Amino acid sequence: MKPIVVALPQGDVGLDECDCPLDMDRFLTGRGEWEVEIGFGKGRYLLRRAESEPESRFLGIEIASKYQRILARRARRRQLPNLASVRGEATLVLTSLLPRQFARVVHVYFPDPWPKAKHNRRRLFDPASLDLVLDLLTPEGELCFATDYLEYGRLVEELLRSYPGLEVERHVGEWPDGARTNYEAKYIEEGREILRLVARPTPSRADLHPRGHEELLVGYASGSDEDLSAEVRPGTA
Ligand SMILES: C[S@@+](CC[C@H](N)C(=O)[O-])C[C@H]1O[C@@H](n2cnc3c(N)ncnc32)[C@H](O)[C@@H]1O
Numbered sequence: 001m002k003p004i005v006v007a008l009p010q011g012d013v014g015l016d017e018c019d020c021p022l023d024m025d026r027f028l029t030g031r032g033e034w035e036v037e038i039g040f041g042k043g044r045y046l047l048r049r050a051e052s053e054p055e056s057r058f059l060g061i062e063i064a065s066k067y068q069r070i071l072a073r074r075a076r077r078r079q080l081p082n083l084a085s086v087r088g089e090a091t092l093v094l095t096s097l098l099p100r101q102f103a104r105v106v107h108v109y110f111p112d113p114w115p116k117a118k119h120n121r122r123r124l125f126d127p128a129s130l131d132l133v134l135d136l137l138t139p140e141g142e143l144c145f146a147t148d149y150l151e152y153g154r155l156v157e158e159l160l161r162s163y164p165g166l167e168v169e170r171h172v173g174e175w176p177d178g179a180r181t182n183y184e185a186k187y188i189e190e191g192r193e194i195l196r197l198v199a200r201p202t203p204s205r206a207d208l209h210p211r212g213h214e215e216l217l218v219g220y221a222s223g224s225d226e227d228l229s230a231e232v233r234p235g236t237a
Helices: 044-052 065-077 090-096 117-122 127-134 150-161 182-190 213-221 225-232
Strands: 005-008 011-014 034-038 057-062 083-087 103-109 137-147 166-171 195-201
Touching: 005 065, 034 044, 044 057, 044 065, 044 083, 057 065, 057 090, 065 083, 090 127, 127 137, 127 150, 137 150, 150 166, 150 195
Parallel strands: 034 057, 034 103, 057 083, 103 137
Antiparallel strands: 005 011, 005 083, 137 195, 166 195
């Protein structure tokens, strides 16, 4: 498995140079709220947000090294002090590296749908890994999700609605700020149907019960995690 790499504004660092879980305030200075995007591709959304909202802090998680390098290069060229990224498999990063409940918004756009039944367990949104994603959110936080794989989207919606203490709504039409990612821009142009969801913990949010982490991680322990991603949806991110 490839090493996890953390790209900060001032340069890359390895895990051996970081506290685990990461001390987020040391990681990117400032007092701004955090937003996290999982599977950011070429990072269009993170770059735009970080540039236009210097008071907020943004963290991207991406399995593909080449995409992390693209984002880090662009962020440094634009001198964005409020954008960092982690190269690594998301469930591994969430399990072993990130603190709980620090993000006001978590964004997941067009995650690989793993359409073959034998690969379904690699989906970011299955009952075990969803706990990890939701556990990033502060009590006032929200999860934004979009997919063009409607069948997967409906399963995610069902799963979110079955969660105690979560309010879930379908976002009808485009986001107020338009297409957020490259995939979204492409699919809007093609007229493809997109399912968008927003989920927020309610005050009665139940404790989450991370389940099956070991099982999840075993799936990635053999071989290259990046190869697994390339298998599902070749093409540009
Ligand atoms: C279909 S692309 C969508 C990219 C971007 N979100 C967009 O909407 O344009 C899925 C992205 O998720 C990344 N990815 C896939 N599996 C991942 C995982 N387990 N952990 C982190 N990133 C992952 C891929 O490398 C790819 O960049």
